[in-house]
Amino acid sequence: MKYDNVLKCDTKELDIYIAIGDLTLDDVYDVIQEYVDEVGYCVNVSETMYVYSGGRERGVKIGLINYPRFADRSPSYNSLTYNAKRIASLVAEAAQQDSYSFVYPSQTVMYFNEKKLKEIEEFS
Numbered sequence: 001m002k003y004d005n006v007l008k009c010d011t012k013e014l015d016i017y018i019a020i021g022d023l024t025l026d027d028v029y030d031v032i033q034e035y036v037d038e039v040g041y042c043v044n045v046s047e048t049m050y051v052y053s054g055g056r057e058r059g060v061k062i063g064l065i066n067y068p069r070f071a072d073r074s075p076s077y078n079s080l081t082y083n084a085k086r087i088a089s090l091v092a093e094a095a096q097q098d099s100y101s102f103v104y105p106s107q108t109v110m111y112f113n114e115k116k117l118k119e120i121e122e123f124s
Contacts, residue, residue: 009071014080016062016088018100019050028060031094035087042067043087062087077104085111 020028025047036042044063049056064080064087066072072079081102088100088111098119099112 007068007071009066009068009073010075012066012072012077012080013105014064014077014084015103016064016084016091016100017048017059017103018062018088018091019057019059019095019097020091021058021095021097023095025060027094028091031090032062032087035090039083040070041083060091062091 025045029045032043032045046061046063048059048061050059062084064084066080084102088102092098092100098115099110102109102111
């Protein structure tokens with residue numbers, strides 16, 4: 001079989017990093033599956049381990065790309081960011097996490113709730 005047909009789009013990548021607490025990987029898959037089924041979307045999910053000063057914690061890396069078949073033709077990251085925020089919020093709530101990070105090719109953004117804000121202010 002030949003694979004000579006080609007679709008192209010501008011490359012856009014966004015990774016979500018989030019701890020998952022007591023959730024299993026299957027729990028995380030279920031949360032994300034419900035969202036992607038609802039809106040017609042696709043992501044990749046990798047298990048990871050956060051090792052930091054004072055401890056370690058299980059987590060996931062959720063990858064979003066500008067997929068040529070359903071490409072976002074706008075020059076910004078608006079569509080990827082919109083879906084990433086919805087997915088990250090669902091996983092954060094299910095895992096009872098107070099924060100998550102988005103990693104773009106040239107910037108990292110941390111989102112957090114009021115509880116995490118107080119913790120950050122204590123260490124500042």
